[in-house]
Amino acid sequence: MNIVKLLYAPLDDRESLESGIWYPDEEICRKRGVDWAKKQKKIVKMGASPNYYFSYQMLKNLKRIRKGIKGKDPDEGISAKERE
Numbered sequence: 001m002n003i004v005k006l007l008y009a010p011l012d013d014r015e016s017l018e019s020g021i022w023y024p025d026e027e028i029c030r031k032r033g034v035d036w037a038k039k040q041k042k043i044v045k046m047g048a049s050p051n052y053y054f055s056y057q058m059l060k061n062l063k064r065i066r067k068g069i070k071g072k073d074p075d076e077g078i079s080a081k082e083r084e
Contacts (some may be wrong), residue, residue, distance in 0.1 A: 017056045024071070025050035036060055043069055 023043050029037035036059035043065055052071035
């Protein structure tokens with residue numbers, strides 16, 4: 001039997017949530033009534049690029065989600081040498 005663990009599951013401990021990241025092409029939390037899970041759905045609906053991620057803190061702080069929304073670049077802050 002395969003068990004799939006959602007990256008942002010509401011019952012995860014706080015440390016797991018705060019250090020995790022979510023890409024728009026990954027599974028969305030299915031728990032109802034969780035504000036940031038609703039934001040995940042809206043981000044996907046608005047066509048966000050799967051090449052950029054959103055942290056838990058970013059999801060929590062989002063006020064408006066518009067078409068063209070973009071998360072953080074996973075390569076940002078990494079030197080060219082580290083990318084190789």
